[in-house]
Amino acid sequence: MAQKQYMDLILKSGNVVGSSFSSIIHQQDWSLESFLQHNPNKFSRKCSPDEVDEWLNNVERIYDAKRCVEDKRLTFTEYLLTGEARHWWSNMKMLLEDSNTHISWEDFKDKFYEEYYPDIVRFAKEVEFLQLIQGGMTVSEHTNKFKHFVRFYTMKVDEEWLCRKFENGLRGDLKLVIYSLCIKSLPALVEKAKVLETNMLEAKQQKKQQLKKDRETPSFRSSLSSRRTSYSRPSPSSNYGGVYSQHSGSVGHYEQQGSVGYYNYGGPHLKSACPQSTENKRCYRCRTKGHLEKDCLLGRRATTQNRSVL
Template identity: 55%
Template sequence: MERIYDAKRCVEENRLAFTEYLLTGEAGHWWSSTKMLLEDEHILITWEIFKKRFYEDYFPNSVRFAKEVEFLQLVQGGMTVSEYANRFKQLMRFYTMRMSEEWQCRKFENGLREDLKPVNASHCIQKFLALVERAKVLEKNLMDAERRKKQQQPSSKGPIFSRKNPGPRATPYSRSMSSSGPSALTVRPVNYAKPSSQPGNMSCFICGGPHYKNDCPRQGNVRFCVRCNRNGHWKKDCNMGNRALSRPPHVGIFQHSGGRAQATGRVYAIRGTEASSAGNLITSTCLLYGMPCCVLFDSGATHSFISKACVDRLGLAEREMQLDLVVSTPTAGEVRTSTVCVRCPIEVEGYKFKVNFICLPL
């Protein structure tokens, strides 16, 4: 506004009148109340008095001092030279001390980035506009040099080799999970293949030599029971009777027309004294879900069973299998079951396992 008054060569008395006419809204209300206070204090209202009161209310000294401090601490930082010069000129008017153009050059140069400060190392440039233009040229040269350097740098990527016949790479130790049913139980039939005729694959069950059991020279000196699979007596002298410990020859899987698949199995019921005397069986008390249970271990068994009474006592969750399992027992005959307890936590001598138990309604 003052620039307009200076261009029109307007005297101070007219400046005050023109300004009062232009004030509207809040500014108009402010000047009406301020003018009444000045008249009550018998203060002559002039253009200088108006400017003083206006700056005190709308641009106090605290704001002017903050702008002056900002100017003194101004540095280029992440700004370009043009942005830094514009901000420098905006804040320079708040500096209260008298400054020369040489001082402006020193202040502007001191705020430049380190890579641009050599623009006036000899301090021979004492014109502010000339210093700004020199700094702009140096900045552009540095940016062009950096761009050429990046273009000349070789690519960090190595050569790319392509395979002629790319195919799916197998994951190490991967297994195909073909079963999609709810049960994790796998029924594994025993494969009775014909023995190989190669001598390297032969192993005698009596002495471990490279021959068959029937050809073992120690066979006549060793008494072996084929009913209970133990040494020391013959089959005719075996006292196990129908409670033999031999395992079933196979586990068969069949399916009725239009019905569920079925599998057959066999479980042996023996007394604790017989289990303790059998070399391949172990009886012990283990923790199932933290509860002590009596367990019979058979290291060669392909199935793990649990009684329905134990399932009910522990409150275990049962799942349906994809097939019905028919189990032959010496006490209850054939028992049909189709449920399994999946991933039951069992603790044996401090070692913890996850076991799938087939439920037997016994």
């Protein structure tokens, strides 16, 4: 009887040779003991939604790897339910059987998620996926979150849409470069983003090391010291041809530059116009140098004599 079943399967699937034939036989012979050799965890009670999702995904990963048929998936999973979860499924199974509903593996997953992973939590995960950005995470961390939340997105999407979603969530410096590459394969996009991030970090580190090295050089310290000196007001030499230098107790001091000099008494002026200088003063009354006519003693004597006569 078993041999007839094998032959029927071969006829339905066409020309099956070599490994395909072995695979069909392997599916039929895979027992509960073979499944338990992979050490699947049992499920007993309610826990966090992420733990619920992780448990079912781990179990289903074993089924996919061993190409387990759907009917046995349900049977093996029922064996893993214990405690509160076992009682829940017994009641649910009885309700489904009373309604003459054939219980498939997909039916079990739907009911399981309704009980232990309600829609309100799944919808929150979907929103979190749509709002996911890299921020301070590395590309690897961002990728792990992206793969975790994409399972909860209910709309039908293709790989190109996933690439654009992943790309838009990257940091600005990475996105600026990645966007121009127009990559349409998600694994290739993730790998390119990781490589680009590594190169940027290395360049940043090298820049820091070079700056540290430059700071230790004498020329850098000298230039830094010169920039830290106090600000000195520029001298008015470019306007007057002289360089004024003020010293304490020397009001009329000036410095000579070339043949032109000036005092800074009452404001910048030429030496010939300085009111404190006696070299350029000439009295037109007595025809002598050293004073002006208004200060001439001869003029003062004449004024005194005239007053005496009056």
